[in-house]
Amino acid sequence: MYKSIILPLAKQDIEEAAQWYDSKQKGLSKRFTSQVREKVKFILQNPTASALRYDGVRTSVLDIFPFMIHYSIDEAQKLVIVSAVLHTRRHPGIWQER
Numbered sequence: 001m002y003k004s005i006i007l008p009l010a011k012q013d014i015e016e017a018a019q020w021y022d023s024k025q026k027g028l029s030k031r032f033t034s035q036v037r038e039k040v041k042f043i044l045q046n047p048t049a050s051a052l053r054y055d056g057v058r059t060s061v062l063d064i065f066p067f068m069i070h071y072s073i074d075e076a077q078k079l080v081i082v083s084a085v086l087h088t089r090r091h092p093g094i095w096q097e098r
Contacts (some may be wrong), residue, residue: 002044002073006082010070013085017067035062036085039069047073047080061088 006014014036018029039062043050050060053070060069070084 002047002078002080004040004044004080004082006040007084010082010084017065017085017087021065032065032067035064036067036069039063040080040082043069043071043080047071057083 014033018032021032022029039060043060048058050058050071053059056072057070058072060071061067062069066088067085068088069082070086071080071082073080
């Protein structure tokens with residue numbers, strides 16, 4: 001199985017979204033972060049199952065929340081690198097500006 005690295009800006013994306021959800025409803029941030037963890041687990045088991053959207057970057061949409069995980073695969077090291085976790089209404093190329 002693959003291992004994962006979540007880059008600092010992706011962690012920041014998750015934290016900001018979780019804070020926003022918690023401001024709307026207490027405890028909703030836990031559901032959001034749990035959903036992110038579950039999707040990352042799925043990606044680790046099936047890294048090529050998600051659509052290849054950009055130059056070497058795949059995306060996978062969360063099941064409940066409107067967020068998309070952007071990641072790349074390092075086959076040599078059996079590694080999934082999560083570069084962004086962005087709301088689906090944001091411009092999809094925004095992660096490239098990082």
